[in-house]
Amino acid sequence: MPTFKEKQPKFHKHFSVTYPISTGQKLYSIFVTPMLVVILIVLAIKAFSLFPGVPQSIVYASVVRAFFYTFFRLLIAYVFAVIIAIPLALLADSSPIAEKFLLPAFDIIESVPVLAFFPLIIAIFIKYGSFELAAIFILFLAMLWNIVFSLIGGLKVIPSDIKAAAKIFGLKRFSYFWKMTLPSSVPYLVTGSLLAWAQGWNLIIVAEVLHTYIPGGNPSSDLFGIGSMLVNSAASSEQSLFIVAIVTMVVGIGIFNFFVWQKLLHYAERFKFE
DSSP states (O other): OOOOOOOOOOEEEETTEEEEOOHHHHHIIIIIHHHHHHHHHHHHHHHHTTSTTSOHHHHHHHHHHHHHHHHHHHHHHHHHHHHHHHHHHHHHTSOHHHHHHHHHHHHHHHHSOGGGTHHHHHHHHHHHTOHHHHHHHHHHHHHHHHHHHHHHHHHHTSOHHHHHHHHHTTOOTHHHIIIIIHHHHHHHHHHHHHHHHHHHHHHHHHHHOOTTTSTTOOGGGSOSSHHHHHHHHHHTTOHHHHHHHHHHHHHHHHHHIIIIIHHHHHHHGGGOOO
């Protein structure tokens, strides 16, 4: 009597992680993604042609330079957010008493809109003449709590039998953190980082356009970056520059998400408890 095997889903191996990939996903990767890239390039070329008498290379170089200024502000803020978030999450998970007091405190602080702090932050940093630090600090605040709460959630899902096994094998303090806590938190660190990075992009326009928070300020007080370029080009009705800037930002974010976050998400799958 013939036997029938159930059709198994196709799998794709990536970064030593096996995950299902459907025909629709393949078609999307093969056709849709390149089509979107081509459309963005066409829009960028068309926008360049709207700059009479200005070499396209100069316009492109200025916009790309602004994007990288913004990117490195976000990167610095993200690094500090990770450095602070890890000990905060570990402290909140260290004991039931710490969790009882710290989680509500974290929740209250996270619920306060970040922009509520911004005028005060600007006033403090104006005194020291460092607008860069003001922008990085507000981005840091926006990113921090996404990572903290993701890590706390990750620490809660470590199975109790795994924790007991770690104690049986004599893992204590740093060894426990390095061999148990840190690896098990990787998926949640990556997820929280992805959310934090998106939150940073959402606030980058506010963080770079400082003249609205400075008494008697003008656009010359703004930080050079893709966010301030978008705002100032829109305010001065420079539609061509606005189009070039927003296309550059979308392409840059898409490339970074594809080559960094997507690969990190697949890589983090190996650290999940089944």
